[in-house]
Amino acid sequence: MSIAAGSTSPAEGWDTECDVLVVGSGGGGCTGAYTAAALGLDTLLIEKTPLFGGTTAYSGASLWLPGNQAQQRSGLDDSAQRALTYLRATVGERTRASLQESYVHHSAGLIAFLEENPRLRFRYEAFPDYYDAPGRFDRGRSVVPEEIDAEELGDLLEVLRPSWAADRLGADVPRTRLWGGQALIGRFLLALRETSRVRLSHSTALDRLVLENGRVVGVQALRDGRPLRIRARGGVILAAGGFEGSDALRRTYQAPRDSRWTMGPMGANTGDALRAGLAAGAGTDLLGESWWCPSVKLDDSTAAFTLGARSGIFVNARGRRFANESLPYDRMGRALLAQEADGVPLPCYWIYDGTTDGVPPGFVSANPTDAQPYLDSGVWKKADTLAGLAEKIGVPADELTATVERFNTFAEAGVDEDFHRGEDPYDRFFATGEGPNPNLVPLEKGPFHAVPLVLGDLGTKGGLTTDDQARVTTPDGEVVPGLYAAGNTMASVSGLVYPGPGVPIGSAMVFAYVAAKDIAQRQED
Ligand SMILES: Cc1cc2nc3c(=O)[nH]c(=O)nc-3n(C[C@H](O)[C@H](O)[C@H](O)COP(=O)(O)OP(=O)(O)OC[C@H]3O[C@@H](n4cnc5c(N)ncnc54)[C@H](O)[C@@H]3O)c2cc1C
CATH class of the missing domain: 3.50.50.60 (FAD/NAD(P)-binding domain)
Structure with missing residues (x-):
């Protein structure tokens, strides 16, 4: 060689x-x-x-x-x-x-x-x-x-x-x-x-x-x-x-x-x-361009590409959803860029409930299968209530609670009136949920988790x-x-x-x- x-x-x-x-x-x-x-x-x-x-x-x-x-x-x-x-x-x-x-x-x-x-x-x-x-x-x-x-x-x-x-x-x-x-x-x-x-x-x-x-x-x-x-x-x-x-x-x-x-x-x-x-x-x-992707922050020095969110929602620093969470990763990366352009600082957060033992529910969330080290390090957060979680990540509790309640009504009806999640074949490719729209899985069971999402890339x-x-x-x-x-x-x-x-x-x-x-x-x- x-x-x-x-x-x-x-x-x-x-x-x-x-x-x-x-x-x-x-x-x-x-x-x-x-x-x-x-x-x-x-x-x-x-x-x-x-x-x-x-x-x-x-x-x-x-x-x-x-x-x-x-x-x-x-x-x-x-x-x-x-x-x-x-x-x-x-x-x-x-x-x-x-x-x-x-x-x-x-x-x-x-x-x-x-x-x-x-x-x-x-x-x-x-x-x-x-x-x-x-x-x-x-x-x-x-x-x-x-x-x-x-x-x-x-x-x-x-x-x-x-x-x-x-x-x-x-x-x-x-x-x-x-x-x-x-x-x-x-x-x-x-x-x-x-x-x-x-x-x-x-x-x-x-x-x-x-x-x-x-x-x-x-x-x-x-x-x-x-x-x-x-x-x-x-x-x-x-x-x-x-x-x-x-x-x-x-x-x-x-x-x-x-x-x-x-x-x-x-x-x-x-x-x-x-x-x-x-x-x-x-x-x-x-x-100025990269193959962008949302990445879950693993610790202070690295982050891992995530793809195919099967449940949970992404919220910004104001506690609000800002895009269809099932978007292809480069498009979601661009949605993160748009947040910055609108003056909303990153990270955003992936909020999900207690049904996955704390692991981010993605098709790929490049690799963590055990959430505990990241919870222990304090980079990922969890709390029994949404209000408690909001406090830990510094977003307004009333906004986060209202966001989840609104999303849960969409899940029940099967229609995401805000971002049309689940309407595109790409969205549905990774979906495993049940109910009228398998991309819309209600967040109901505590503890609730928050994983910071940063703007990663697969290369420039x-x-x-x-x-x-x-x-x-x-x-x-x-x-x-x-x-x-x-x-x-x-x-x-x-x-x-x-x-x-x-x-x-x-x-x-x-x-x-x-x-x-x-x-x-x-x-x-
Ligand atoms: C987890 C993951 C999944 C992906 N999945 C896909 C996918 O399924 N399909 C897809 O199309 N893309 C995918 N991508 C993106 C894709 O991998 C990259 O965009 C692509 O591989 C880049 O190819 P490249 O040949 O340009 O560079 P690279 O594959 O990065 O190769 C460049 C090489 O050049 C070497 N090099 C650098 N500087 C020098 C130098 N001075 N002298 C000599 N050698 C040098 C490097 O060490 C490296 O080995 C994925 C990326 C990741 C991280």
Whole structure:
């Protein structure tokens, strides 16, 4: 897993060389490296940390790749045209139509290309699109990697970044059957090792790009603190994630946020590729944007993404509901942002009753299954009455009590007159309640709980501007020759929205694939 000598002696002034250098080993980087190698290019992938997989390894690896053959095997009648209608309806004009087209039109080809390798297998899995817009599939259109036995990975398992709960919380998560991001990166590591044309080098960080006559011809990396000059004859694909791990860059480009509330691997994605791209003259866009999510505060230093609230309500610092609690997570994140914009300070609170033994009743509330440590630490609160709870969290007791009473009347009638919770197929996908509206579960039984909700993220999504082939562009729209970007290093095709499950990794994979193909084509020419 370290740099082997290059296939040929490096040119003078370089320590090693390759056709394609890929920076980062998440969904974008692995796809770029695999594509380049499968197309016959001598490929080198460098990864800053000792583990491969990045945030992608933590993820569910839903992939929004419309019209692909894995969907077809399940009988889903999707098409690039239908998906494009949906993308246009949700993203609108905020990103170029041609970029959106490039994403959608290469999706099916990507899956067909990957599935030529038996290691890389995908299947459809229901998970509704996030907006009620033309072209939507109510049950969703995403595919996921097929699960894989951990033992098939052999020694590669040691360099695969573990799941979020294991890596970030130190939880004892059995590693027997890998699914989601673990399966995706695990399968890629196997496929990459089996091609003879890829070298994988962990603990090797991009430091800066090397340019000659305006063209990116390689990089200077740091390995064990020592500089390493890598020549890339065909191109460099930056797929090094966003800048969610950098408080400094967050302060520069976003409202102040605590980088520890991101869900990305700690210390990994600190915007190195963004900085390197800027120094090479690249343009940027969407730097204020992230893949937002509400996160339950675990202690003073971390918070965990929550998704699919099955019961309870979210209230703001005034003790009032402010949104449909069953909204997709990025939309709920934006509702939290709107609270701030309206002058209502965060955190908000997830208020739920005593039916879940104190555990937040979400489909995913990334990981706590035991509430006691958080209650003991005083970050989460509980009280026998709503008034007592209100006092503990500092919201007006009469407001909180009135909010819950009003919500309970909605639950009885089955209609949320304020925020229409339970009316959208996405809401109902996670619902397990009974009664006329399974998303509206009355809060009746004490003790009542309050868990602070902060604005977390799955990574930032603003970055380097590109053309439709993922070639990095300058602020004037000129191509920076030899330089490509994908994933959260690239200004996202999805603009100001998160259209559906799997857009982050799906688009990362597509643009890395497109980049590698472009390099291969230019090499051939
Ligand atoms: C719990 C969770 C669930 C999610 N579920 C989904 C889902 O189902 N579907 C979906 O589409 N998205 C999902 N996401 C979001 C998604 O995981 C990320 O947006 C996506 O993985 C980003 O991919 P990437 O390739 O851009 O970056 P990453 O996967 O983060 O990879 C970037 C890599 O670059 C490396 N790197 C950074 N700097 C350097 C450097 N200087 N030199 C070399 N390497 C460097 C990092 O160490 C990292 O390994 C989820 C996120 C979380 C946290």
